[in-house]
Amino acid sequence: MPRRAAPHRGIDTEQADPDAPSKTRLKAESQALQTLGRELCDLPGSHLAATEMPEALREAIQTWQRTASHEGRRRQLQYVGKLMRSADPEPLREAVAAFKLGGARDAWRLHEAERWRERLIADDEAMTQWMAEYPDCDTQRLRSLVRAARRDSAALTPEQRQPKSFRELFQFIRPLLPESPPA
Known part of the structure; x- marks a missing residue:
């Protein structure tokens, strides 16, 4: 009797969506949003106040600006990146670009x-x-x-x-x- 190949672990061929973004692409998008979040954190308060964004994101950025310890800032930046995934990034990119062009x-x-x-x-x-x-x-x-x-x-x-x-x-x-x- 011939031996059958073992099925791939973790991948169900019937449930896999061919149009779903790859894990690498999702990670790259998340990293880009976190970088944008870092640029937002570096904006001065006047530009930050004029930028349209969710209130939770604004508070997270202000908390990052008040935090002094390196590790605390790193963790807060991770949180800012998480909040960025649910926010519309276009107006935020425009705000950062406008500040840089100033x-x-x-x-x-x-x-x-x-x-x-x-x-x-x-x-x-x-x-x-x-x-x-x-x-x-x-x-x-x-x-x-x-x-x-x-x-x-x-x-x-x-x-x-x-x-x-x-x-x-x-x-x-x-x-x-x-x-x-x-x-």
């Missing part, structure tokens, strides 16, 4: 203000372009700041230059620029 937007505004300052000091045509883009600015004040900055840049040595006029021009330009780069 620094990039600020850097863009700084660089843009520096570029405009250099252009205004170097070229009269830049003044015309500025007036076309920002017609509501105080033209007289801008012209006087540009004149002072040009006078200081014409100084012979760096020791004779006064950085005050450069700084004032920068501080005049920066609030007038848009919050984010044009699309």
Whole structure:
């Protein structure tokens, strides 16, 4: 009589769902949610308060922020990950991305203000372009700041230059620029 192969232990071929996600995929998704939970824990309180999330998750994150011990934080992060599985991750991902992009937007505004300052000091045509883009600015004040900055840049040595006029021009330009780069 031929010998039959032993059935696979733990797998019932009649009950196995071919469309069910694999154990590896479930574990990877859980790990991704826990990583997102960690990023949420690192958000400052003001951004956390403005983010839409279940109240239990918010309390768990606040508990993590108050916990000082390493092991306590690790366990609390596991709990945050567990709560993340029942929450909608999309608005939470958007909140984290918006917080991370905030620094990039600020850097863009700084660089843009520096570029405009250099252009205004170097070229009269830049003044015309500025007036076309920002017609509501105080033209007289801008012209006087540009004149002072040009006078200081014409100084012979760096020791004779006064950085005050450069700084004032920068501080005049920066609030007038848009919050984010044009699309």
